[in-house]
Amino acid sequence: EPEVTQTPSHQVTQMGQEVILRCVPISNHLYFYWYRQILGQKVEFLVSFYNNEISEKSEIFDDQFSVERPDGSNFTLKIRSTKLEDSAMYFCASSDGRTSGDYNEQFFGPGTRLTVL
């Protein structure tokens, strides 16, 4: 069964460093998303991406964040200068864009745990 994959599973970095989190969405999907979940808190939307551009972003997704689809398979989230409060689990998701009944299941990857020291 197709699945979303993410690498690395755990990333440890020093405050102020840049990190790139990588995702391979399901191959025939058109919409891509990043969410994050701080330990013990709810899952929060960061950004959605369609047709090589951002379709929606949250207030969390400020100038230190960027997304890119550098080739036909990968989808990346870059955090330019990490802060302690960026420590969280980051989930990539993808969907195929069907809009029948406005149903559009988002399939989640296993996540990357980011620890900022």
Place this chain on the structure above:
Amino acid sequence: QKEVEQNSGPLSVPEGAIASLNCTYSDRGSQSFFWYRQYSGKSPELIMFIYSNGDKEDGRFTAQLNKASQYVSLLIRDSQPSDSATYLCAVKGDYKLSFGAGTTVTVRA
């Protein structure tokens, strides 16, 4: 006002009982609603979606939607220890899913 609110839990039920989970949402224009299950340290996994008022059944799970009351619920019948997890209610906007904080369910053997 929080976009999506869930009963805080935790909820402990004996094996074989019914677990009842509730969710309310603030955006009256919302059309699609999802229940995800999340095991500790894992990613959300879709259980059910619903977008029409009324009940929708899938195996031991029943989702109920009342758009007039802005209320979604999930019933888990014949609860099993493997159902022990956090259940997340999510409401779809244009693109994003807005999640509630989740309700943790423990099924006692």
